[in-house]
Amino acid sequence: MIDLFLEAEIDVGYVKAIKTMQGATGVFLLIWLSGGYAQTSAIVAEPPAASRYASSNEKSLKAENRRLQKAVVRRLSLTRGLSASNILVVARNGVITLGGSVPAGDQFDLAVATAKSVEGVNEVRNDLTVRPEGF
Template structure:
């Protein structure tokens, strides 16, 4: 009985070692990607930072426009912007406020599209 258990254990160990070896060979066979020059990496990083700054600026512009409207309760509203696409998230007390928020956001320069993910929750619930 002990001999059968030892044979099964040895067979399992050989299978594991064989699969590890095959996996290592497959990944070694793939050609290594050439390293990007430092200037390209720095340029990409700078581009990413400028896009992020532009998205934050658009978020602030949309928030400012919604706050100026005065007909929209902004305490539970979050605004996200990415490449001109604006998403409104959170909750407002009335459906009319949700609809108005979409219209106001569409009127902000730089906004390409508006996704309204606002839910209607009456005050106190």
């Protein structure tokens, strides 16, 4: 009886450790996929008109990336037969990168096909892995 109790404690500890590692891996993957860059100390002066133009163009590009990302996430979450809860979506200039995991191999192809079907998507990069639920 005591052995069963000890095994249960070990299993719970093991599961917590695995979940913690998954969370850390997910954060790392999100940062890596988003292409986080370190700030540099170099300052480059631009003419005021050019900086305003670049700033507004950059803002519209970011807004378009966010719109496309939300559209793909929405389409993935509404797709029957697809468990999209562990799929990360990054959008950059019409290129969608899918990261994270799906529970079965057939969902792997379904996620890619669904992302490609969204208007404005030019390319889909697939960084998904197959990981059965509970792992």
